[in-house]
Amino acid sequence: MAGLIWFKQDLRLFDNQAVSQAWNNQDTLHAVIFETEQTWEEHDWAPIKRDLYERRVNALGQELAELGVVLEVISVKEYAECAGKLVKICKQQNIESVYFNREMPVHEKQRDKAVASWCQQHNISTHIFDNVIAVAPEKVKTGQGTYFKKFTPFYRAWKKLLAESLPESPSSLSAKAEPLSFQKVSLKGKKNSSNSWSTDTKDILKHVDAFTHDVVNHYHTGRDAPSERSTSLFSPWFEIGAIGVNTVIRKLMESSPNFPDGLNQGQETWLSELAWRDFYQHLMWHVPRLSYGKAFIQETDAFNWENDEKKFAAWCSGNTGYPIVDAGMRQLNETGWMHNRLRMITASFLVKDLLIDWRWGEKYFMQNLIDGSFPANNGGWQWSASTGTDAVPYFRVFNPERQSERFDPNGDFIRSWVKELKDVPKKYIHRPEEYLKNKQSDYPRPIVDHKTQREKFLTQFKSIKNG
Template sequence: MTAVIWFKQDLRLQDNTAVAQAWQNHEQVVAVVTATEATWQRHHWSPMKRDLYQRRLNSLAAELAALGVALHVLQVHTYAGVPAALYNFMQQQQAKHLYFNREYPLDEKVRDRAVVGWLQQHGIQSHISDDLLLVAPEQVQTGQGSYYKKFTPFYKRWLTVLAEQGVPAPYQLNAKAAALQPPAIHLQGEKRDSSQWAATSETILHTFELFYNERLHGYGTERDFPAKLGTSTLSPYLENGSLGVSTIARQLAALTPDFPYGLEQGANTWLSELAWREFYQHLMWHVARLSQGKGFQQETDAYPWTISETRFQAWCEGRTGYPIVDAGMRELNTTGWMHNRVRMIVASFLVKDLHLDWRLGEAYFMQQLVDGSFAANNGGWQWSAGTGTDAAPYFRVFNPQRQGEKFDPSGSYIRKWVDELKQVPAKHIHTPYGWLQQYDRSNSYPKPIVDHGTMRDTFITTFKQVKNGLL
């Protein structure tokens, strides 16, 4: 009997439970993707993310075709149309079993449940796996049977569960039939060249191995310096699922017999970053308001954000007069990616220096990022804005000048992305306006758009009033 594998954000054959189970239990297998362009637009999929997704789909189609399995693309307007489209496809294929990995934000949760219910009514069985995460949301619970609202206790429990369940063993896929010729896949919607990012499994795994062998050891100390190649740069592949977290965990487990404990600093820090990714996915699963543009801390929805198109455009274009902020935004606009430390700096600046609504930044990031993950992006913005899971985050206000001095001391990152500052000496690179006024008056680089100290104090005062229910 034929089985259907429904691919979504898990575009891989390796370490994919849905694939492995369908392969093992059925002689005939076909694969399907539902391309929901209208929903993707509403979810702010960036043109570069969409382009990488299309390229990866074509690579996946070729991998499946080599094993005698066809990959079909169903063009469906929105998530609401997915249940009927999948049912019709299952009927055409005379298939009674659907295999897929679930997703965790609200819209995806509703879609997946609707698919299961619709198919069940027609005698079709759904087999659901959790391969987007190492640990499923239901497995990490407090002693009271609830979910964790803070990362540190979550992480401790997450490690315990991971230690208990271990890492799945790898598997081999045998050809189901003679090799096929895959048709070219073209998605709707605007696209932007993503060719600097890998799309084939071989190259993606090679990219991972390079990081694992050459940079993982220094990750704990190097990852905060944007002028260095210190991060993994694997986030686009985790987002579209072309690299599985089980693949990563198996490599980390090879470093210590006590996995997930006993790792050296670099590997341990990276594992904690993977746990942060899962923490935000778990919160999405448990807290519907996070998928509805609302703060985790409900009282923060009352914050009186400033409305200023001028400030917002200056931030978007990298023309705030704060070099580390401007460098980050120009990197984002040019490449579709931004260094993680700089993401935190520019997010803090939008909210706590410009007093603009964090949701503006959240949406803008998604509209630009090649690795735009709704859960991770939302979690990062709410952490930066003080609306998220931390107890007293409004005291955490990044000073952009100090952040630049600490993490880009020579100004190498700034000079790479802000052409106007290429000639500014390192001594003045983080506060260049005075030097430019003296030595390069024709330079177009702007003076600081706001005074950090003043804006910081105003934000903290106002946020405290909001937290105490005074606004």
């Protein structure tokens, strides 16, 4: 029998249920990836993310070739073409079964449904799995059988389902045929170097081991400090599927025989972050309008944003006059990645200080982040803007100066990214305009007054809420 594995954003052989099931049940295997250039452009794939994806596709192609399986990369314009192309391949290769992992956002959901429908019409069986997330959205329900809108009860229910939702531990894959050669592919579109991130499976798994055996134990104390290397840095690999969430959850299971109970505080805190990832994925599945730029709290779409383009440009380039905001944006622009605490600070500043539509920031992040995940990015922006489910209350407005003092007290992170401030003493680093007043400096003064803008935001948001 012949089967086909359809890879998407799950570019791994290790701990991939679609792969293991195909491997165990088919004598001959083919593999395919669709390069959907137009859809990726519409979905704001960052050039650095595109480069990481290309590099991992080539690494996966080589891994498959060594096991005697051909990976075919087929270029189409958009998702809508995938179903017809896939069925055509199956007919040409006498393939009877297709294996893939489903994805949650609405366009991906429609694509996967179309593939399953076309296959059924042509008597091709489909085997669909949930290896992009830890627990399927249909399983995590309230007592009334609906989806959770609040994270804390979601987390409690999600944790109880973790152990039973994990597929069997992965086993090694035996070769299907003699080793083959693999010709590297070059994907279309602009790409920026992602070489700071490995795409080698063994190297990635070493990083997983190092974090889950050591760094995670102190995660709760260091995760908010952008100058420290205390987060996992797994997010780019999660986004393209170079590693799966099940792999890292298993690592936590190994540390506690009573899992999910018995974890230390660092492990528990990190597990909750993995749950937030699933929470936002589930919301995409249950609430399709989120994929169309709509706020979860629908009345907030009536907010009258100022949308000043000059202020937006200053925010994008890291020239707002607020050092912690500027440091975060410059880190993003230079590396394609930003510390999570800084994502919250910069997002809050754009929305609640500059009064710019959160969708502008959401799009800019997607266009620049190596780990640009639509569910997580959308969820994070709606949380910061107080438009999402279980979002930060609208009256909680981050004070960028206080956030800076709290999470970068010595200004180490600021000085590493805002070179104009490298010689500013600690006393002035969080609000340098007084120190720089009589000095030659290219660093801008604050483009807005935080207190004034905060009041403007609160007044309008309150009127909408009381509408």
